[in-house]
Amino acid sequence: MSDHTKIIHAGRNSPSMEGAVNPPIHRASTILFEQAEDLYSSAPVRHYGTQGMSVHDALRDAICELEQAYSVVLTNSGLAACTMPLLAICSAGDHVLLSDNSYGPTRQFCEQHLARFGVTTQYFAPDIGANITRLIRPETKAIFMESPGSLTMELTDIPAITAIARERQIWTMVDNTWGAGWFLKPIQMGVDFSIQAATKYPCGHSDVLLGTIAAGSKAASKLLKMYDRSSGNFTSPDDTWLVLRGLRSMGTRLERHQRNALIIAKWLSARKEVAQVLHPALPEHPDHELWSRDFTGSSGLFSFLLHPVAEQNVLDFLNALQVFSLGFSWGGFESLAIHCDPQLVRSQTNWQGRGPLIRLSIGLEDENDLITDLQQALEKLS
Ligand SMILES: Cc1ncc(COP(=O)(O)O)c(C=O)c1O
CATH class of the missing domain: 3.40.640.10 (Type I PLP-dependent aspartate aminotransferase-like (Major domain))
Incomplete structure (x- = not known):
């Protein structure tokens, strides 16, 4: 079943x-x-x-x-x-x-x-x-x-x-x-x-x-x-x-989280401000093969790295977001963003990513509204 x-x-x-x-x-x-x-x-x-x-x-x-x-x-x-x-x-x-x-x-x-x-x-x-x-x-x-x-x-x-x-x-x-x-x-x-x-x-x-x-x-x-x-x-x-x-509605929600997140991850991959998109369902992700072997799909949480910019630019980007809210959790119906330095929660291995990391929890909104929001906020970086 x-x-x-x-x-x-x-x-x-x-x-x-x-x-x-x-x-x-x-x-x-x-x-x-x-x-x-x-x-x-x-x-x-x-x-x-x-x-x-x-x-x-x-x-x-x-x-x-x-x-x-x-x-x-x-x-x-x-x-x-x-x-x-x-x-x-x-x-x-x-x-x-x-x-x-x-x-x-x-x-x-x-x-x-x-x-x-x-x-x-x-x-x-x-x-x-x-x-x-x-x-x-x-x-x-x-x-x-x-x-x-x-x-x-x-x-x-x-x-x-x-x-x-x-x-x-x-x-x-x-x-x-x-x-x-x-x-x-x-x-x-x-x-x-x-x-x-x-x-x-x-x-x-x-x-x-x-x-x-x-x-x-x-x-x-x-x-x-x-x-x-x-x-x-x-x-x-x-x-x-x-x-x-x-x-009871998780399967249906996950389908849309998955779809929206993939659309946005692909869109971000083509942006000049973005150094790397960290989404395991993208073929260029270092662990994509492992993901394809073990997972049947992907949820709405992923991260991306900006090309190195001053911390104030990162804060300006986050503050400019209007459809995304700023918050630490994820998995809810609403889209969220945070920035973080993964090295702060790591001790044994060095995080190799260069540039600030932004984590997005993609919600159930229309994907075009989310893209428009990210676009206008990314423009604050240049
Ligand atoms: C991967 C992961 N595990 C566990 C937790 C803890 O969940 P809770 O906030 O319900 O304590 C979180 C919370 O953000 C999480 O991201």
């Missing part, structure tokens, strides 16, 4: 929906029991609100189907989804390998918090491939990848790394926010945990923070659920409901 069909029907089987298309929002901490015998029995589905209600079941089931996973845990933000598997896996003395293009706060968590518990983090070049073997130590417990990285759009050879990790019983995880569980299926590649900031494409409306962790096997699921239950993690039923509602 196509994902376009799955995304409409997945997670909609609960009798608690009482015939409605969408599940109810139950706000519950206490769950009441009819019989004293049930209090400590494993028979009832729920004993306490932290286990979630039917809306949580519905979203977990829907993501599980999309990611082709064994089970799913929801978290209160995308960042919490990145950190939870590491917390579930690592003990004092362990070693973690983290891709050098990873989302900045994931890195900070490793450096500031895993380090306090005696866990060492080492970064690897996103294009390391099978050479990851050289960095593996007896105490390596987890390999964290983000492909493509959400600033520089560098890809990682997920199957190559996963195959090596499996041989050595090292857990693997991928931040799959860009692929959205739609264009990339990491669990089918043998990855243990596929992580998403559902804040982005599944929500799609820029008004909710939520994360999902899809576990690929019974063992991965058991490890994650043990941590989930005892860590106090919980997502509000309202936020969960909003993400579920957003998810």
Whole structure:
């Protein structure tokens, strides 16, 4: 069955929906029991609100189907989804390998918090491939990848790394926010945990923070659920409901994000102010072959490098944008732009790009309006 069909029907089987298309929002901490015998029995589905209600079941089931996973845990933000598997896996003395293009706060968590518990983090070049073997130590417990990285759009050879990790019983995880569980299926590649900031494409409306962790096997699921239950993690039923509602239209939105982003990426490639467009679906992208092999499409986030100009020119360009807004998130219906220096969130490998990097999250607007906006703003550079 196509994902376009799955995304409409997945997670909609609960009798608690009482015939409605969408599940109810139950706000519950206490769950009441009819019989004293049930209090400590494993028979009832729920004993306490932290286990979630039917809306949580519905979203977990829907993501599980999309990611082709064994089970799913929801978290209160995308960042919490990145950190939870590491917390579930690592003990004092362990070693973690983290891709050098990873989302900045994931890195900070490793450096500031895993380090306090005696866990060492080492970064690897996103294009390391099978050479990851050289960095593996007896105490390596987890390999964290983000492909493509959400600033520089560098890809990682997920199957190559996963195959090596499996041989050595090292857990693997991928931040799959860009692929959205739609264009990339990491669990089918043998990855243990596929992580998403559902804040982005599944929500799609820029008004909710939520994360999902899809576990690929019974063992991965058991490890994650043990941590989930005892860590106090919980997502509000309202936020969960909003993400579920957003998810139903995600496939259709992604088609338009993809189309718009490709049109704009190609248009930018021909501009004299632009040194390089970093979009993996463009044949000239250094990791295009890897993208064609592993992904079935591309989402709306990409970056481009301007020819070197003064920082004030970059700010003038951003300030001139009228249809694009300035903001750090992505995946919503509205187009966003930021500038950044990737070297600031990198430590092991040098960012080779020359000139200021602009990241665009392409929304659902008419592509011609977006192009007109970029055109008039680029003219501020000359
Ligand atoms: C690649 C990536 N992963 C994870 C996150 C974290 O998501 P959240 O904002 O929901 O914590 C972000 C947020 O921007 C992100 O870009």
